[in-house]
Amino acid sequence: MASACTFLSEEQFRCSICLDVFTDPVSIPCGHNFCKNCITHHWDVNKTCECPMCKTVHHSRPELHVNTFISEMAANFRQSTKKKSSRMSLKKHTNSGEVLCDVCTESKTKALKSCLMCMTSYCETHLEPHHRIPGLKRHELIDPVENLEDRICKSHSKPLEMFCETDQMCVCRRCINIDHKPHRIVTLMDEYQSQKAVLGETEEEIQKMIEERRLKIQEMKDSVELSREDTEREKSDSVQVFTALIQNVENHLAQLLVLIEEKQKTKEEKAEGFIKELEDEISELMERSTEVELLTRTEDHLQFLQNLPSLNAAQPTKDWTEVRVHSSYEGMVRRAVAQLEEKLSEEVEKQLESELRRIQQYAVDITLDPDTANSKLILKNDGKQVNYCDAKHNLPDIQKRFSTCACVLGKQSFSSGKFYFEVQVKGKTKWELGIAREWVNRKGQITLSPRNGFWAIWLRNGSEYRAFAGPSVFLSLKSQPQKVGVFVDYEEGVVSFYDVDAAALIYSFTGCNFGCKLYPYFRPCNLDNGKNSAPLIISSVSDKGFSI
Known part of the structure; x- marks a missing residue:
């Protein structure tokens, strides 16, 4: 503070x-x-x-x-x-500058010496008696200083010319015999030289600390500049992505509106046809009605009967009862939304692929640490593969080794920045992958959770995937990953898992508080009656033609 x-x-x-x-x-x-x-x-x-x-x-x-x-x-x-x-x-x-003679009255002259007995500073002229008079010759002369009273013991009015290491204070010779008799006493010169040497070391340490902090400031400035570049790139990419998504939505909306208008136009044309047909029938019926009316007024029996057959000619017989012009749009919006969702899914997949490609730029070379491997694990010589074996190997029970759980850590540790690696899990029915803190329990049963220092996912029974976020989270995946990518952003507190082949995000731990070194974590699990004999393999990172 x-x-x-x-x-x-x-x-x-x-x-x-x-x-x-x-x-x-x-x-x-x-x-x-x-x-x-x-x-x-x-x-x-x-x-x-x-x-x-x-x-x-x-x-x-x-x-x-x-x-x-x-x-x-x-x-x-x-x-x-x-x-x-x-x-x-x-x-x-x-840096007080010149000390002036205390004896000079008119024009003060620069002092040559200060006398600790006289408590006075003298120029060369007024110092002459101290070189000539026997009594004054015994006085202690020093290079000229100001505030001579600060060099005199307040208790005994004697020069402070010794140093008590026990009490860490300057003392006079009377102090030594009275208050500091059993203490360790050295001369001021000895203490001065000793402390000056210590001070020199302190100064070196201070300068080293200053330089370290200057380097850290530059590192932070460089980091901020890189972050700014990343931010601008992310903003540009985000604008491009969302502009494309908005354009897709607008295009689908425009197409839907055109379709609705076309359907309305078709219905209007159909209705106009029906109306024309009905109007024609009405005209025909009105003519027939007129003829009937005239015939009913005829009182001539012969004429009535002769004209009656013409009225019995076929009349319009179409049944219009069930004829409708429906305004039905059921399913149109749903189908349009489904098409849009399919299109957006394609865009999301493209973005995930692009995101994975960017993340792969943080790929690091990971090898397995045999000193941490459980005795039931077999590591290849290149440190890139690990298999489970039912038989235990005779290995020294060192502090780093997992003694109960058949897991192993990577050799490389990380305490800052971003890193990424990929692991082939093809042919396995169960496995565990993730990140572990340096201090995780290695000598008993372990429970995967961030609280216990693990950020991990697993596979069981060939298709059951879970993320151990405390409590565990069931993962519903569209496809079974054959290669899993693990990405960590230490400062942001993020651990993400990817299906590399599908370029799909499996799960992300966010808001993580690491606080120490992190190590890659691997567990190939037991053989599962021979169905899980395939190894976990740390693979080289590649993506569509380029490798890291």
Whole structure:
């Protein structure tokens, strides 16, 4: 917290009433801060609870509690101010410039020596008696310094010319015989040389730390620049992808609207045909109605009977009862959405393929660590394959080795950045893959979960896939992976598993807090009556024509 004070000004720690650094700072409801005694006295004198800063009046006196955060910050600020003053004082003493003669009255001359007995600094002229008079010759002369009183023991008024290593303080010769008799005493020169050597080492260490931090700053700047480039690339890719998706949606919508309009037009044309036919029949029937009416008015029996056969001619017989012009769009939207979903799935698959291709650029060379392998595992000489064997091998039970579970870790560890590797699981009915923390339990049964230091997935019974996120998550996969890719982004806390051949994401652990070295984790599992005899193979990373 002290370092944070260097970014804050003294004004931020001053009470606006007493104008001094806060003492027991309290916050009042309007948000302003004051010393507890200052604001209490202010309210007592003014007989009203008004904020001196914003003039907000509080109708009842607020209960005041010391703001511990501001109090600690103010205390640290005082401490940092004292350290700064101390450094300035040291700088002043170290680079104080010329020391002037204390005896010269008119034009002060540069001092040549300072006398610890006389407590005076002398120029060459006024120093002459110290070279001539026998009594003065015994005085201790040193190079000229200011503040000679600081070099005299306050208790005995003698020069501080010795150092007590026991109490870590400068002492005079009388102090040695009185207060420091049993202590380890050395001369100031000896202590000076000793501490100067230590200080030299400290200075080297400080310079080393400064250089390390400068390198770290540059590393962070470079990382931010790379991140910015990645961000711009991701933004560009995202805009391109979503523009294509939006275009697909708009195209499918336009096609659907055209189809609906065409269907409506067809229905209108069909309805117009029906209407024309009905109108023709109506005209024909109206003519027949007129003829019938005329015939019914005829009273001539012969004429009536002679004209009656012409009325019995065939009339329109079409049954229009079941004829409808339906406005049915059932299934059109569903079919359009299904087509769109199929198209979007194709785009998603393309993006997953592109994503996997980018991730493969972080491929690392992984080999198995035989010192961690359980005694029932067989590792190939190249460190790229591991098989299960029912018979135990006689291996030393070292601390790194898994003694109960038949698993093995990679040799390579990772504590920053991104890395990726691929493992062939073809021909296996059960396996486990993932990442493990350095400190995972190796001497008993293990439970896969992030809490226990594992981020892993497994296969059981040839088709049952699970991710051990605590609790486990059942994974429904479209196809059985023959090669699994494992990707880790340490800083982002992500562990992802991919079906390499299908370019499909299997599962991602997110929000992971690693906090230590990570190792690749492998478990080929038992032979399953010979059905699971195939090895786990760390394969070289390749994707559509390029390899890493």
